[in-house]
Amino acid sequence: MSEIIIGNLLSPAVLFFLLGIIAAICKSDLKFPKGISEALSIYLLLAIGIKGGIELSKYSIEEVFVPIIGVLFLGFSIPIFTLLILRFIKLDLENSIGLAATYGSVSIVTYGAAVSFLDKIGTPYEGFMNALVALMESPAILLSLILLKVLEKNKQLAGISPSQSMGIISSSPWIDKEVIKESLFGKSILLLIGSLLIGLVLGEGAIPMVKPLFIDLYGSVLILFLLNMGLIAGERIPEVKKYGVKLLLFGLLSPLLFGSLGVLVGTYIDLSLGGATLMGVLAGSASYIAAPAALKTSVPNANPSIYLGLALGVTFPFNLIVGIPIYFEMAKFMQ
Structure with a gap:
């Protein structure tokens, strides 16, 4: 287990993220042109979506229908739970949405570490978990952006600024066509879901064409993206201080809460011990790739030091060190 922890914490992606933070703290003149920064986000969203669609195409709908329902439940419920929790620490709307999207989404690296953990102890799991x-x-990114549009609209109608309240206070309809349109057809969600559907339709036949760009180069582009995110996060670190302890506790306790929910869902839908463990990992982890790529363009006022700093600096190492074994023991106890 120690090899998994060290290997992931010392991965190039994480180290380049830290390099970006150091560069920003040291007032380096290192900057990413806006166009390149935007291009990196678009690339990652397309790559994640099309690879997921190709993976999902390998299974029949009968095999994955119930697990998909379980994953969608987690993907839509965790952002809502996150917003309710953050209401009590009075975090502003944009940063609350940033954390809701980040913690409702998943960490692919943490999932990979969990798979290695299960392989090492000889515990099998369902093959379709990789597609899930x-x-x-x-789902979490989509729901979070919809909630942002709804809450902003209702607060504007009520004459209250987004940072003063997070409740739905308007007497107007809770949601309208414009909110749905802006949320579904904003570039982040459009690229992510659209590329996933394209990968699903084309299946493995698309691999020869997409492999050179979206598979072979993925790790290298991710390094550039996280270096840029490190620069952004480092510039805004001082803004985190006013929330320090509360956010730290959230980053440590929310994985246990959401991971437990994931294990419970996995057990309820009759996944194996390994499958239920991985469902817990999916629910308990936090994204530092897809969600930040979407948030950077859709919620530019959200502070990357908060959503990316918590995901990478607190929840990521916590899951690698103690979270994965805890989810495994939970799944074993429930089964």
């Missing part, structure tokens, strides 16, 4: 990883990337 990509499927769970989108």
Whole structure:
């Protein structure tokens, strides 16, 4: 287990993220042109979506229908739970949405570490779990952006600024066509879901064409993206101080809460011990790839130091060190 922890914490992606933070703290003149920064986000959303769609195409709907329902439940419920929790620590709307999308989505690296953990102890799991990883990337991001549009609209109608309240206070309809349109057809969700559907339709036949760009180069582009996110996060670290302890506790306790929910759902839908463990990992992890790529363009006022700093600096190492074994023991106890 120690090899998994060290290997992931010392991965190039994480180290380049830290390099970006150091560069920002040291007032380096290192900057990413806006166009390149935007291109990196678009690339990652397309790559994640199309790879997930291809993986999902390998299974029949009968095999994955119930697990998909379980994943969608987690993907839509965790952002709502996150917003309710953050209401009590009075975090502003944009950053609350950022954390809702981040913690409702998943960490592919944490999932990979969990798979290695199960392989090492000889515990099998369902093959379609790999497809569910990509499927769970989108719901939380979509719901979070919809909630942002709804809450902003209702607060504007009520004459209250977004940072003063997070409740739905308007007497107007809770949601309208414009909110749905802006949320579903914003570039982040459009690219992520659209590319997933394309991958699903084309299946493995698309691999020869997409492999050179979206598979072979994925890790290298991810390094550039996280270096840029490190620069952004480092510039905004001082903004985190006013929330320090509360956010730290959220980053440590929310994985246990959401991971327990994931294990419970996995057990309820009759997944194996390994499958239920991985469902817990999906629910308990936090995205530092897909969600930040979407948030950077859709919620630019959200502070990357908060949503990316918590995901990478607190929840990620917590899950690698103690979270994965805890989810496994929970699944074993429930079964």
